[in-house]
Amino acid sequence: MSDERLYMGLDSSTQGLKATLVDTSLAVVCEDAINFDDALPEFGTEGGVHRHPDGLTVTSPPLMWVGALDILFSRMTAKHWPLDRVAAISGSGQQHGSVWWKAGARESLAGLRETKPMRELLADSFALGDSPVWMDSSTTRQCEALELALGGAQAVADLTGSRAYERFTGNQIAKIWQTQPDIYEATERIALVSSFVASLLAGDYAPIDHSDAAGMNLMDFRGRAWAPKALDATAPALEGKLGPLVAAHTTIGRIHTYYVRRFGFDATCRVIAFSGDNPNSLAGLRLAAPGDVAISMGTSDTLFASMRKPSPSGNEGHIFPNPVDPNAYMGMICRKNGSLTRETIRDRLAAGSWDRFNALLEQAPVGNSGCMGIYLDEPEITPPILKVGNYRYNASGVGVGDFEPGTEIRALLEGQFLSMRLHAGQVGIEPRRVIATGGASVNPAILQIVANVFGSDVYVTERADSASLGAACRALHGATCADQGRFVPFADIMEAATPFTKAAAAQSAHHATYTSMLARMDQAEKALAAG
Ligand code: XUL
Numbered sequence: 001m002s003d004e005r006l007y008m009g010l011d012s013s014t015q016g017l018k019a020t021l022v023d024t025s026l027a028v029v030c031e032d033a034i035n036f037d038d039a040l041p042e043f044g045t046e047g048g049v050h051r052h053p054d055g056l057t058v059t060s061p062p063l064m065w066v067g068a069l070d071i072l073f074s075r076m077t078a079k080h081w082p083l084d085r086v087a088a089i090s091g092s093g094q095q096h097g098s099v100w101w102k103a104g105a106r107e108s109l110a111g112l113r114e115t116k117p118m119r120e121l122l123a124d125s126f127a128l129g130d131s132p133v134w135m136d137s138s139t140t141r142q143c144e145a146l147e148l149a150l151g152g153a154q155a156v157a158d159l160t161g162s163r164a165y166e167r168f169t170g171n172q173i174a175k176i177w178q179t180q181p182d183i184y185e186a187t188e189r190i191a192l193v194s195s196f197v198a199s200l201l202a203g204d205y206a207p208i209d210h211s212d213a214a215g216m217n218l219m220d221f222r223g224r225a226w227a228p229k230a231l232d233a234t235a236p237a238l239e240g241k242l243g244p245l246v247a248a249h250t251t252i253g254r255i256h257t258y259y260v261r262r263f264g265f266d267a268t269c270r271v272i273a274f275s276g277d278n279p280n281s282l283a284g285l286r287l288a289a290p291g292d293v294a295i296s297m298g299t300s301d302t303l304f305a306s307m308r309k310p311s312p313s314g315n316e317g318h319i320f321p322n323p324v325d326p327n328a329y330m331g332m333i334c335r336k337n338g339s340l341t342r343e344t345i346r347d348r349l350a351a352g353s354w355d356r357f358n359a360l361l362e363q364a365p366v367g368n369s370g371c372m373g374i375y376l377d378e379p380e381i382t383p384p385i386l387k388v389g390n391y392r393y394n395a396s397g398v399g400v401g402d403f404e405p406g407t408e409i410r411a412l413l414e415g416q417f418l419s420m421r422l423h424a425g426q427v428g429i430e431p432r433r434v435i436a437t438g439g440a441s442v443n444p445a446i447l448q449i450v451a452n453v454f455g456s457d458v459y460v461t462e463r464a465d466s467a468s469l470g471a472a473c474r475a476l477h478g479a480t481c482a483d484q485g486r487f488v489p490f491a492d493i494m495e496a497a498t499p500f501t502k503a504a505a506a507q508s509a510h511h512a513t514y515t516s517m518l519a520r521m522d523q524a525e526k527a528l529a530a531g
Helices: 062-078 105-112 140-150 153-160 169-179 181-186 193-202 208-215 228-234 238-242 258-262 277-284 339-350 354-362 405-426 445-455 464-484 490-494 509-527
Strands: 006-012 016-022 028-035 058-059 086-094 100-101 186-194 251-254 270-274 292-297 302-306 316-322 329-335 372-376 387-392 434-438 458-460 501-502
Touching: 006 062, 006 193, 006 258, 006 464, 016 062, 028 062, 058 062, 058 387, 062 193, 062 258, 086 277, 086 464, 086 501, 100 105, 100 169, 100 193, 105 186, 140 153, 140 228, 169 186, 169 208, 169 228, 181 186, 186 193, 186 238, 193 251, 193 270, 193 405, 193 445, 208 316, 208 458, 208 509, 228 238, 238 501, 251 387, 251 464, 270 405, 270 464, 277 292, 277 302, 277 329, 277 339, 277 464, 292 445, 329 405, 339 354, 339 405, 354 405, 354 445, 372 405, 405 509, 434 445, 445 458, 445 501, 445 509, 458 464, 464 490
Parallel strands: 006 086, 086 270, 292 434, 434 458
Antiparallel strands: 006 016, 016 028, 100 186, 251 270, 292 302, 302 329, 316 329, 372 387, 458 501
């Protein structure tokens, strides 16, 4: 039996919880995942969330996330994962969601006793039983107030890396403070999903890391410190409830004895600061050079790129500190209508079959003879379009009610990636190489459209779950920095990893077709955004 040290990444996403265990050469030793709806049906979530009747509010119960950790760790011991060899754990959380710890929760965390499931021990620890998550778009009023207080959208972006966004945690906090002040007062600590899960492991409130904190509209993203002007405009006495900030490679503590006694972890196992799923994916996808772009096609479609010279936009996109390089940043744009929208149309037109969906797609030519579509099941983030619906345009740009199935599928896919290219360009991202990940990255027809829309070859990794893998890589990175007492470049850690595989090559004629469609997509989106 080997005694090589192992590194664990956890990913608490919208729909489930995943764990990935890697060795020092970053080979995956074990992995497992659970789905919240299936494993914890008593919480009544669909896709891991509760959608409220207003159509804008979306929440998830944090106790469900705790229950998921119990179940996943119990399964690891049942499957004899070598947890005693885990030298460090880090993790990933869906960004922006907030967890509201009630006064007294810190003692409950410190006093976790292995005789009971964590879910029972922490049942009374939350001031808010249902946490706002990233899909929530109910805080337009608070966003307007923040931009007014700070001098406009561009001023908010210059300070925090993004203009005010409905899902960003600060605006969610402002809403709770304004509408449920008793809950705000009863709250001792507000965590992000990432720092919340880290707290469960360390048995203490965990600090928020710089990268995920940039998704709050509350941090000076260049200075990497809370921005007093933004805090003051959000809610009173907020800094004390948010706690300190740390760089993502920081060791925040050792694993709590609960996990040593109940699951067999080694008592010296480090907990490395957790971060958001997108920063973790950047680490998992090893975006090193400017122009290296990742497109993650999960519940939402997200594009991100490593960059040195951030230029935050008052219109769209986000800049976060880079989670693996304290001197760099990451640029990101997020489209909410991603996989779920593709699945809705697959189910409607192709009886739930991706093969049939791909075959129908091939019935329509590249560029769709000028037909285009914008398909919004949810209010969209990029560009900000709050009304939902399917919008179809013929070659003359005139709105039409229906398309043939093949035209519909092509309009959906081409529209999604044209929009992404348009908005990436607007925040200064110039793709040189695209790395695709997430559920849809196993679909070759989708990858070919991505290659042709962006005019870049598309690479895939052998793994689609880059957030939990990235968290495992960051666990190794954080532990190496701590062991050596200095910042070790992330590239040194990643040298051992297997290179990516090319999955689609850009075709210049098709790229030109797509380039010629960008202006029309821009116009159509602007018209919808303007209502
Ligand atoms: C990013 C965002 C989503 C969530 C999904 O800003 O809102 O990508 O992180 O988990």
